Amino acid sequence: MEEFAAIIGVSRPTVSKFFQDPTSVRKSTREKIEAALEQYDYQPNIFAVNQNRRMTKNIGIVVPYLADPFFAEIARRIELRCIAEGLRPTLFSAHGDQELEIDILNNLKLLKPAGVLLAPLGRRSERKEIARFCQDVPTILFDSNIEDIGAAFVGSDNFQSVPMMVDYLCRTGEAPCFFEMAPINPNANKRRTAYSRAMQQLGHEPMIVRADGEDWDFEKVAYDAAKKLIETDGLPSATVLCSNDRLAIGFLAAAGECGVRVGHGPGCTLRVAGHDDHPHARFTYPSLTTIAQDYESISNRSVDKLFELIEQNGDLGERTEVLFEGRLIMRSSA
Amino acid sequence: MEEFAAIIGVSRPTVSKFFQDPTSVRKSTREKIEAALEQYDYQPNIFAVNQNRRMTKNIGIVVPYLADPFFAEIARRIELRCIAEGLRPTLFSAHGDQELEIDILNNLKLLKPAGVLLAPLGRRSERKEIARFCQDVPTILFDSNIEDIGAAFVGSDNFQSVPMMVDYLCRTGEAPCFFEMAPINPNANKRRTAYSRAMQQLGHEPMIVRADGEDWDFEKVAYDAAKKLIETDGLPSATVLCSNDRLAIGFLAAAGECGVRVGHGPGCTLRVAGHDDHPHARFTYPSLTTIAQDYESISNRSVDKLFELIEQNGDLGERTEVLFEGRLIMRSSA
DNA sequence: CCTGTTATTTTACACGCGCAAATTTTCAAT
DNA sequence: ATTGAAAATTTGCGCGTGTAAAATAACAGG
Numbered sequence: 001m002e003e004f005a006a007i008i009g010v011s012r013p014t015v016s017k018f019f020q021d022p023t024s025v026r027k028s029t030r031e032k033i034e035a036a037l038e039q040y041d042y043q044p045n046i047f048a049v050n051q052n053r054r055m056t057k058n059i060g061i062v063v064p065y066l067a068d069p070f071f072a073e074i075a076r077r078i079e080l081r082c083i084a085e086g087l088r089p090t091l092f093s094a095h096g097d098q099e100l101e102i103d104i105l106n107n108l109k110l111l112k113p114a115g116v117l118l119a120p121l122g123r124r125s126e127r128k129e130i131a132r133f134c135q136d137v138p139t140i141l142f143d144s145n146i147e148d149i150g151a152a153f154v155g156s157d158n159f160q161s162v163p164m165m166v167d168y169l170c171r172t173g174e175a176p177c178f179f180e181m182a183p184i185n186p187n188a189n190k191r192r193t194a195y196s197r198a199m200q201q202l203g204h205e206p207m208i209v210r211a212d213g214e215d216w217d218f219e220k221v222a223y224d225a226a227k228k229l230i231e232t233d234g235l236p237s238a239t240v241l242c243s244n245d246r247l248a249i250g251f252l253a254a255a256g257e258c259g260v261r262v263g264h265g266p267g268c269t270l271r272v273a274g275h276d277d278h279p280h281a282r283f284t285y286p287s288l289t290t291i292a293q294d295y296e297s298i299s300n301r302s303v304d305k306l307f308e309l310i311e312q313n314g315d316l317g318e319r320t321e322v323l324f325e326g327r328l329i330m331r332s333s334a
Numbered sequence: 335m336e337e338f339a340a341i342i343g344v345s346r347p348t349v350s351k352f353f354q355d356p357t358s359v360r361k362s363t364r365e366k367i368e369a370a371l372e373q374y375d376y377q378p379n380i381f382a383v384n385q386n387r388r389m390t391k392n393i394g395i396v397v398p399y400l401a402d403p404f405f406a407e408i409a410r411r412i413e414l415r416c417i418a419e420g421l422r423p424t425l426f427s428a429h430g431d432q433e434l435e436i437d438i439l440n441n442l443k444l445l446k447p448a449g450v451l452l453a454p455l456g457r458r459s460e461r462k463e464i465a466r467f468c469q470d471v472p473t474i475l476f477d478s479n480i481e482d483i484g485a486a487f488v489g490s491d492n493f494q495s496v497p498m499m500v501d502y503l504c505r506t507g508e509a510p511c512f513f514e515m516a517p518i519n520p521n522a523n524k525r526r527t528a529y530s531r532a533m534q535q536l537g538h539e540p541m542i543v544r545a546d547g548e549d550w551d552f553e554k555v556a557y558d559a560a561k562k563l564i565e566t567d568g569l570p571s572a573t574v575l576c577s578n579d580r581l582a583i584g585f586l587a588a589a590g591e592c593g594v595r596v597g598h599g600p601g602c603t604l605r606v607a608g609h610d611d612h613p614h615a616r617f618t619y620p621s622l623t624t625i626a627q628d629y630e631s632i633s634n635r636s637v638d639k640l641f642e643l644i645e646q647n648g649d650l651g652e653r654t655e656v657l658f659e660g661r662l663i664m665r666s667s668a
Numbered sequence: 669c670c671t672g673t674t675a676t677t678t679t680a681c682a683c684g685c686g687c688a689a690a691t692t693t694t695c696a697a698t
Numbered sequence: 699a700t701t702g703a704a705a706a707t708t709t710g711c712g713c714g715t716g717t718a719a720a721a722t723a724a725c726a727g728g
Contacts (some may be wrong), residue, residue, distance in 0.1 A: 048684035072401040256619035285590035285619040386716035
């Protein structure tokens, strides 16, 4: 920048000002600089800029597992929104690893981000570390809530969506059992609780089926468990509500392979429903009846909240929790 | 770092040396520093470090579309490998956007990465810009090749895999037609060419069916096109080889919905095969017969090549192209 | 105990920039 | 032409670190 400014015949800070806001320099200098830019393709070093700016244009996005299409899709939308606003998003995946999540947050601090959108690993996350991070950096939590941490939370309302699905399933056939893995985050817990309550409300005994497995290979865990369940006739109900679509996808695959016809039509002996409206849910066979988490709304609102937070200089006052209602998506599987 | 060093009673550069290599300082000083670290939790600012280091520990990973599970999975493996080696991977997605890809590369340069793993957008990429980038930064290309650009290429051998699949399909039934979108990258082109050649070799006339659509919403594009084709009986063959698994997944969904039974068993009227062994391919119904691109090998070899490149100081000599053979995965759909 | 060599630490400078204060320029009004 | 306020630019300093060269400390050998 020094050399570049010398060539033009102005001081370096003038060039610096130009890059921060071209209208902040006199028209004649602006034109000189722009002319020089054509020739010498100089570009400020973002990382040096970040080191010195009071407020950077960096946005951190942290998700628990990026190879999960749900997070990939949300992250994609968030990134595009940020880019459109002239901000610089950087995306991190904790890869399901708690230590890595903390590492990421520590490095993120050094990026001096204007704000961070964090979908925590959930139950496994180290609450204290995350709390400390949120104190230093304006952070919006999404997808998975941690009480009292972050400036706001944006997610979906499991206590609305799950009862709705239970109700639908009961109205249209046998009451569902609930198929889950060991709860990997608060959502999974809430969904189970919501299921149990809803069943009791309708006068049914909750029936919970748990698949073994701890990692993020949901489909495989569900597939293996479902296969065994179907073969041994171990399902407590011929209607299965899965804790999320990835489990449902694995379940459907197992059912298909066992020759069980899944769906709500005649000749079908099993109904399977999911939750999330995973990008692939409409392409399974049979297509998956599920609850749509509104990707668009969740990602948009998270970003909105973050921008608001940034403008308010890191303080939104009272912590708010925005919960979006799920929409029942009736497809073929239930 | 200044303060921290003062507290300990050494000069700042000594602390700096410690963080680069703890054994490079005297044992007594090392112990003093480590003791102080327990108390004051100081941590060097990575971005300041990067600004000054000759060689950083940064690795750039650029993929064309991260919401595609294939890339998400490859990126995940690459990231984990890098982290295990003590490097700092940063992941970028071009989101299918050519300009964004160039932007990313420009910023990546400023990160002074030790090396970059780049899966280019492909056909749409601006060859010149990417070439310039590769001249400045040690880069390994993967997935999608651009001739003569980058220090090496790691990908899969479409001219081996596609003929193998064509051969298999012909041996077991009707010769396949080829279902594709407008080729979005070199792989798509190569696969079509390989298909045509293989068909001719076996004495068949190539039959190519193209679906309309340009973006990365492959499943939907395939679904829409397949539905129309099936309803209007427009398929030139009852065996369909899809250019990739995502198209196949969309195709299967359409077939299922139209009541067409897909598979190689009795009562099936359509066979569908894919290519890539997408993470979901084994969970479709019917499960998808496809070609496995060896994720493990491709990601591992790419990383190996990159490390080699870094050690050789950015010059591997002759540009090499490593092509992995695909494995035929016989599942139920064909 | 002295000397020469090597291991370690310190000094001085560099990286690429933003920011506040001081200075200069501009321009309208007298 | 003079004045004065506002706009633009420049000066000087700071950010948090790496690195080469100079200075010091440690150590082995006589």
